[in-house]
Amino acid sequence: MSKKALFDKVWDSHVVSSIENGPQILYIDQHLIHEVTSPQAFNELERRGIPIFRPDQIVATADHNTPTLNQDQPIKDALSRKQLEQLSQNCEKNNITLYELGHKYNGIVHVMAPELGITQPGITMVCGDSHTSTHGAFGAIAFGIGTSQVAQVFASQCLLLKKPKSLRVTVNGTLKKGVLPKDVILYIISKLGTNSGTGYFCEYAGSVFENMSMEGRMTVCNMSIEMGARGGMIAPDQTTFDYIKEREFAPKGKAFEEKVAYWKTLPTDEGAIFDKEYVFDADDIEPMITYGTNPGMGIKITEAIPEEDTLSFNKSLQYMNFSAGERLIDKPINYVFIGSCTNSRIEDFRVAASFIKGKQKAENVTAWLVPGSKQVEAQIIKEGLKDIFDEAGFQLRQPGCSACLAMNEDKIPQGEYCVSTSNRNFEGRQGQGSRTILASPLVAAATAVEGKIVDITEHLN
Amino acid sequence: MEKFTTLISTAVPLNIENVDTDQIIPARFLKATDKKGFGDNLFRDWRFNKDGSENKDFNLNKAQYTGSILVAGDNFGCGSSREHAAWAIAGYGFKVVVSSFFADIFKGNALNNGLLPVQVSEGFLNDLMTIIESNPSSKIEVDLSNQTISVLDSELSESFEIDAYKKTCLINGYDDIDYLINNKELIEAFEAQKTY
Ligand code: SF4
Numbered sequence: 001m002s003k004k005a006l007f008d009k010v011w012d013s014h015v016v017s018s019i020e021n022g023p024q025i026l027y028i029d030q031h032l033i034h035e036v037t038s039p040q041a042f043n044e045l046e047r048r049g050i051p052i053f054r055p056d057q058i059v060a061t062a063d064h065n066t067p068t069l070n071q072d073q074p075i076k077d078a079l080s081r082k083q084l085e086q087l088s089q090n091c092e093k094n095n096i097t098l099y100e101l102g103h104k105y106n107g108i109v110h111v112m113a114p115e116l117g118i119t120q121p122g123i124t125m126v127c128g129d130s131h132t133s134t135h136g137a138f139g140a141i142a143f144g145i146g147t148s149q150v151a152q153v154f155a156s157q158c159l160l161l162k163k164p165k166s167l168r169v170t171v172n173g174t175l176k177k178g179v180l181p182k183d184v185i186l187y188i189i190s191k192l193g194t195n196s197g198t199g200y201f202c203e204y205a206g207s208v209f210e211n212m213s214m215e216g217r218m219t220v221c222n223m224s225i226e227m228g229a230r231g232g233m234i235a236p237d238q239t240t241f242d243y244i245k246e247r248e249f250a251p252k253g254k255a256f257e258e259k260v261a262y263w264k265t266l267p268t269d270e271g272a273i274f275d276k277e278y279v280f281d282a283d284d285i286e287p288m289i290t291y292g293t294n295p296g297m298g299i300k301i302t303e304a305i306p307e308e309d310t311l312s313f314n315k316s317l318q319y320m321n322f323s324a325g326e327r328l329i330d331k332p333i334n335y336v337f338i339g340s341c342t343n344s345r346i347e348d349f350r351v352a353a354s355f356i357k358g359k360q361k362a363e364n365v366t367a368w369l370v371p372g373s374k375q376v377e378a379q380i381i382k383e384g385l386k387d388i389f390d391e392a393g394f395q396l397r398q399p400g401c402s403a404c405l406a407m408n409e410d411k412i413p414q415g416e417y418c419v420s421t422s423n424r425n426f427e428g429r430q431g432q433g434s435r436t437i438l439a440s441p442l443v444a445a446a447t448a449v450e451g452k453i454v455d456i457t458e459h460l461n
Numbered sequence: 462m463e464k465f466t467t468l469i470s471t472a473v474p475l476n477i478e479n480v481d482t483d484q485i486i487p488a489r490f491l492k493a494t495d496k497k498g499f500g501d502n503l504f505r506d507w508r509f510n511k512d513g514s515e516n517k518d519f520n521l522n523k524a525q526y527t528g529s530i531l532v533a534g535d536n537f538g539c540g541s542s543r544e545h546a547a548w549a550i551a552g553y554g555f556k557v558v559v560s561s562f563f564a565d566i567f568k569g570n571a572l573n574n575g576l577l578p579v580q581v582s583e584g585f586l587n588d589l590m591t592i593i594e595s596n597p598s599s600k601i602e603v604d605l606s607n608q609t610i611s612v613l614d615s616e617l618s619e620s621f622e623i624d625a626y627k628k629t630c631l632i633n634g635y636d637d638i639d640y641l642i643n644n645k646e647l648i649e650a651f652e653a654q655k656t657y
Contacts, residue, residue: 016651017644022626025644027651037543039494050642065492079492086494122657130542130566144542144566148573148636156641158648162624194479195536198565228539230565262657294479294539312478312534405488414511426483426540428506 003269006235007166007201010141010266014124016158023160029123031058031153032109033096035065035087036407037128041150042090052094054157059118060091060098063108065407068370068397071102080408105248107373107399110134110341114218115375117247121236121263126153131341131423132231133224137217138244139236139266141201144225164230165275167200168268171208173282178460180351181216182343182421182440184208185223186288190298192278197229200276203268204234208282214243215347222342223423226295235267287456289328290425290438292316297425301443302329302455319427320435321415328437328453335418336367336448337430340404343421343441344372346379352445353385355459361393362451368410369394370402394448406431419447462575464634468556468603469613471528473520474593480533481540482567486549499545500552525597529556532589536560537578538567544574551576557603559610561586572627573636579603579610585619592617605631 004012016025038060045052052058065080075081084101091098099105105112110131113119121139126132128150135142145159152159169188202224209217217234224232241260244250251259286300293316299305305317307324317323338344338352349369361367369389371377377399380386389396403410404422411431412418418436421444422429425436439447446456490502507519515522531550537560538546547570550558558571559579571578581589592599592612600613605628611618630636641648 013657017647019626022624025641025647027648027655036491040496040544043495044638048638050638053645064488077492083492083494128542128544130540132542146542146544146547146566146570146573148544148570152637152641155638156645156648157652158641158644160626160637160640194539195562195564198562228536228564294481310478311476315477405483407488407491424481424483424540426481428487429483432487432489432506433511 003272005166005268005272005274006139006203006233006266007141008272010122010124010139011163013122014141023162025158026124026161027158028126028153029057030118030125032113032125032127032132033058033060033150034109034127034129035062035083037147038090038150039083039086040147041128041154044151045154050155052096052154055095057157058096059113060087060096061106061109061112062087062101064401064405066101066400067408068400068402068410071398077408104374107375108341108344108401110218110222111344111372111376114138114214115247115373117244117250120244120250120259121240122266126159130225131222133229134218134222134341136221136224136231136233137214138240139233139263141231141233143231164201165199167197167202167229167276168274168278169202169204170206170277170279171204171282172206172279173208175208175282175285178287178442178457179285180440180442181212181219183288184285185220186290186295186298186438187285188280189223189227189296190288191280192227194226194294194296195228197224197227200229202229202232203274204232205268209234210237213347214239215345218345219342223295226423236263237267287440287443289419289443289453291320291322291328293319293425293427295423295425295438298438301453303327329455331417331453332364333417333419333437333447333452334364334366335412335416336365336444337370337403337418337420337422338441338444339368339370339372339402340422341372341401342423344370344376346376348421348441349376349380349385350383352441353388355442355445356392356394356449357388359392359449361448364451365448367394367448368403369396370410371396371399373399392449403430405429406434419444419453462634462636465556465575465577465605465631467605468529469600470530471598472530472532472559472593472601473526473528474590475520475531475533476590478534479536479539482538482543482546483540485538485546486543491543491545496548498552499549500554503549503553529554530559530601530603531555531557532559532586532593534560535583536562536564539564542566542570544570547571547574547576559586559589572631575631575634577603577605577631579621581610581619581621585617588617
C-alpha cells in the first residue's frame with residue numbers, strides 16, 4: 001500500500017468521479033453560509049429553478065455585518081438589515097438551520113461551527129469565506145469558496161476541483177514563554193511569504209502543533225490562506241477527540257467511539273511524500289508583529305523593519321507611515337482589537353485576562369474585546385473574565401466579525417494604528433485609512449495596558 | 462455566462478504587486494444582495510480621493526488608458542474569497558486580467574464569471590507593462606482557443622495555461638452548475654455508499 005498523507009486520505013475518500021484531463025467532482029459534507037456571500041447564490045438557483053439539494057447539510061449564521069452593541073435592537077444600517085433579513089428568508093424558505101443574531105449559538109462562522117461539534121475530522125467542509133481553513137485544525141478538508149461555488153454546492157453538494165498539491169510545515173521543539181500560536185503562524189508566513197502556499201493544502205506537523213490546544217490549532221490553520229494555501233490541516237489526536245466529545249452535533253455514545261476509531265486512521269502515514277516541505281525550530285520563534293500591509297510583513301517584536309527597495313514595499317511603508325530600519329517598540333497606539341475568527345475563542349480571552357488582571361488600560365487607548373460567539377461571550381462572563389476587563393477599562397462587546405473587516409460600525413479611524421488579533425493588515429481593512437498591526441492576544445493586551453508597543457517578554461513574570 | 466473566444470483591446474496597466482481583494486472592492490461595499498453595481502466601486506479607495514473626487518494619478522482615471530484588459534503586478538487577487546472582486550472587475554468592463562501570478566480563489570471566481578485570468582511569465586509582464594505605459598494605444602490580442610497573448614504589431618507574444626475543462630466552459634458559455642446537475646445520479650450513488 002502506498003503511503004498517504006492526511007490530506008490525500010480525506011480528499012480521495014470524497015471524490016465522486018474524475019473528468020478526463022479536467023477537475024474532479026468532490027463531495028462536500030458540510031456547507032456553512034453567512035449573510036454576505038450567500039444571497040447571490042440563492043438568487044442564482046431561484047433564477048434557474050434549481051432546488052437546494054441537501055439543506056440539512058447546511059448551517060447558517062449572521063456574523064460579518066452584525067453590530068456588536070445592542071444586538072437586541074433593530075439594526076440601524078438599512079443595507080445590513082436587508083442582508084440579514086434576506087438570509088433569514090432564504091433559510092426559512094429552504095429549510096436551512098440558521099443561528100441568527102441573538103441566538104445562543106450565533107457567532108463567527110469559524111468559531112461557532114467547531115464549538116457545536118459540526119466540524120469533525122475526515123470531513124469536507126466549505127464556506128463562502130476564505131478563513132474556512134480554520135476547520136482544518138480538526139483534520140478536515142476545509143476551504144473558502146466563491147459565491148458561484150456556493151451555488152454549486154447548493155445545487156449538488158459537490159464542487160468541481162483540481163486536487164491541490166500538498167505541503168507540510170513542521171515545527172519541532174518547545175515554544176518559549178509568551179510565544180502563542182498566533183506568533184507561530186505569523187512567523188511561518190513571514191518566512192514563507194504570502195503566495196508560497198498557492199495551489200497547496202498545508203499540513204502542520206511536529207511537536208509544537210501536537211502540544212497545542214484546539215483553539216491554538218484553529219488560530220494556526222485560520223491563517224493558512226495568508227500564505228496563499230487554500231487550507232491547513234492538523235492530524236486529529238486525543239486533543240481533537242476530547243474537544244469534540246459531547247458537543248451539540250457530535251456523535252454520541254457508541255457512534256462516537258466508532259468515529260474515533262475511524263479518525264485514528266487519518267493521520268499521515270510515515271514516509272508519505274509531500275510536494276513541498278519546510279521545517280522550523282520552535283526556539284527561533286518569538287512574539288511577532290507586522291509592520292506592513294500584507295501578513296507576510298512580520299518581524300519579531302524587538303526587531304527593526306527590514307530594508308527592501310521595491311515599489312510595493314515602499315508603498316506599503318508609506319501607507320503605514322513607518323520607515324525601513326525603524327523599531328516599533330514604544331510606538332504609541334490608540335486602538336486595540338481582540339477578536340476575529342483568528343483569536344476570539346475562550347483561550348484568547350483567558351490569555352488577555354491573565355495579563356490584564358489588576359492593571360488598567362492606558363488612557364489613550366480604545367480597546368475592543370469582541371468574542372467570537374455567544375457561547376464564548378457566556379463563558380467569559382461565567383469565568384469572571386468580564387469583571388477583570390470591566391475593572392481595567394476594556395469594553396467587552398457582543399459577538400461578530402466586527403473590526404476585522406469593519407463592515408459594521410466598528411471602524412478604526414483614518415490614519416490611526418490598531419494592534420489587532422485579526423488576520424489581515426491590508427490597506428483600509430479595518431476602516432478607510434486605518435493602519436493594522438497584527439499580533440497575538442497577549443501582545444494586544446499589553447499594548448492596551450501600556451498605550452504603546454512593548455517587548456512583551458519583559459512584561460511576563 | 463457570456464462566451465469568450467478572442468479579444469483584441471487596448472489595456473490598462475496597474476503596476477502594483479499583491480493587489481488584494483480589499484483593494485479591489487472594500488468590505489463596506491459588500492452589502493448588496495445582487496451582483497450588479499460593483500463596478501462603480503472597483504478600486505474605490507485608490508480611484509477616489511477622500512473628498513469623493515477622482516484621483517487623477519490612478520491609472521484607471523487617466524484618459525490615455527482604455528480597454529477591457531487589466532494588466533496587474535504579481536500575486537493579483539490575494540486575500541478574501543469574495544466573488545464581489547470578480548464582479549467588480551467584470552462590472553467595470555474588464556474581460557481579461559493579466560498578471561504573473563493569481564491567488565487561487567480569485568482565479569476560480571474570475572473563471573466562473575467569464576473573466577479570463579491570463580497568467581504570463583514575469584519577463585513578459587514587464588515587457589507588456591513597458592509597452593502599454595510608453596504607448597497606451599497598443600492593441601493586445603488574447604486568443605483563448607490557441608491560448609496565446611500577443612501585442613499586435615510587435616514580436617511580443619506568449620502562450621498561457623488554462624484548465625481544459627474551464628476553457629471549454631468559457632468558449633461555450635456554460636458553467637459548473639450545468640455540469641454537476643447532469644451528474645446527480647453519480648452523486649446520489651456516492652452518497653449511498655460513502656466509506657467514511
Ligand atoms: S472574523 Fe474576519 S476573517 Fe474571520 S470570518 Fe469574519 S471577517 Fe472573515
